[in-house]
Amino acid sequence: HADMAMYHAKAEGRNNFQFFSPEMNARAQERLQLESKLRQAVRDGSFVLHYQKKVDYPSCRVIGLEALVRWQDPDEGLISPGRFIPLAEETGLIIPLGEWVMESACRQAVLWRQAGFSGLQVSVNLSARQFKQPDLAERVAELLTRTGLPPQCLELELTESILMEDMDGAVTTLKQLKEIGVMLSVDDFGTGYSSLSYLKKFPIDTLKIDRSFVKDLPEDEDSCAITASIIALARSLKLNIVAEGVETEAQLEFLDRLDCHQIQGFLFGRPTPADRIDELFLRRGDRAAPGPQASAMGA
Ligand code: C2E
Numbered sequence: 001h002a003d004m005a006m007y008h009a010k011a012e013g014r015n016n017f018q019f020f021s022p023e024m025n026a027r028a029q030e031r032l033q034l035e036s037k038l039r040q041a042v043r044d045g046s047f048v049l050h051y052q053k054k055v056d057y058p059s060c061r062v063i064g065l066e067a068l069v070r071w072q073d074p075d076e077g078l079i080s081p082g083r084f085i086p087l088a089e090e091t092g093l094i095i096p097l098g099e100w101v102m103e104s105a106c107r108q109a110v111l112w113r114q115a116g117f118s119g120l121q122v123s124v125n126l127s128a129r130q131f132k133q134p135d136l137a138e139r140v141a142e143l144l145t146r147t148g149l150p151p152q153c154l155e156l157e158l159t160e161s162i163l164m165e166d167m168d169g170a171v172t173t174l175k176q177l178k179e180i181g182v183m184l185s186v187d188d189f190g191t192g193y194s195s196l197s198y199l200k201k202f203p204i205d206t207l208k209i210d211r212s213f214v215k216d217l218p219e220d221e222d223s224c225a226i227t228a229s230i231i232a233l234a235r236s237l238k239l240n241i242v243a244e245g246v247e248t249e250a251q252l253e254f255l256d257r258l259d260c261h262q263i264q265g266f267l268f269g270r271p272t273p274a275d276r277i278d279e280l281f282l283r284r285g286d287r288a289a290p291g292p293q294a295s296a297m298g299a
């Protein structure tokens, strides 16, 4: 039968056949096609980083920029990470891709520093596979040396679920990274069933409150309660706190009342290419700690 793939499941005995429906077959085909396209894209370097500001409120100073990868496909245009990061992760392509992301972000941060934004931090998301590389810390250290970026200017974002997968292993890796001097944050906090006792053992700097809680502020009582608890938890553990996905003035006001001052979200800007970020900075005069050349930039 033309559409129907069939195989003999040997392990399950001689007469045991399994059938793929045409639908499943089509999906498998699609995945294979996407995988080979992605492999080619990694070879060709068909990706671009967009950066989203993290601001201090109410001063509205830009304190950092998060690098977010997009795939530039000639047919489809920009493809968002949600559509290819999981496949990159499954196939291992995330390793070369993630390396490219980290290196590009560091190089861009060096350029921004040279332009006078010396206090600026750049954040990079790490995937589970990247985090599990035994030589991750060495790779990061080598990258910093190669690009000349001071370690405290690089922040690595790890999701809560990555850390919870192997908590003891995570403690070891985080300590190695912390020794280099990079900053560490827990992304999407509140979604990954954290063991709170472990949180104390992780040498992390920052918790990022997940967008799913911020979204329904201040109308939804549960979201308000959870957000307030996360902020209180961060404060008692002496961690920095960032709210992500802030889109409205009402959300901002609620967070401000809870003394959460580091804000990321469409309200302050969508992720944009690096050259657009330059313009925005210059136009608004937003900068982190002004460097020695800052006055020259102000013109
Ligand atoms: P994330 O690290 O939690 O990044 C925040 C995501 O929320 C970004 O989506 C950003 O565009 C979006 N966002 C920011 N502010 C708002 C807002 O106010 N409203 C709404 N609705 N969305 C907002 P994006 O760029 O599509 O990235 C999605 C996820 O893909 C990221 O979530 C991250 O987990 C992953 N990702 C992105 N770049 C990389 C990368 O270079 N490496 C790895 N491993 N993962 C990446």
Ligand code: MG
Residues within 6 Å of the ligand: 066, 125, 157, 187
């Ligand atoms: Mg992130």
Ligand code: MG
Residues within 6 Å of the ligand: 187, 188, 208, 210, 211, 244
């Ligand atoms: Mg997040």
Ligand code: MG
Residues within 6 Å of the ligand: 188
């Ligand atoms: Mg997220």
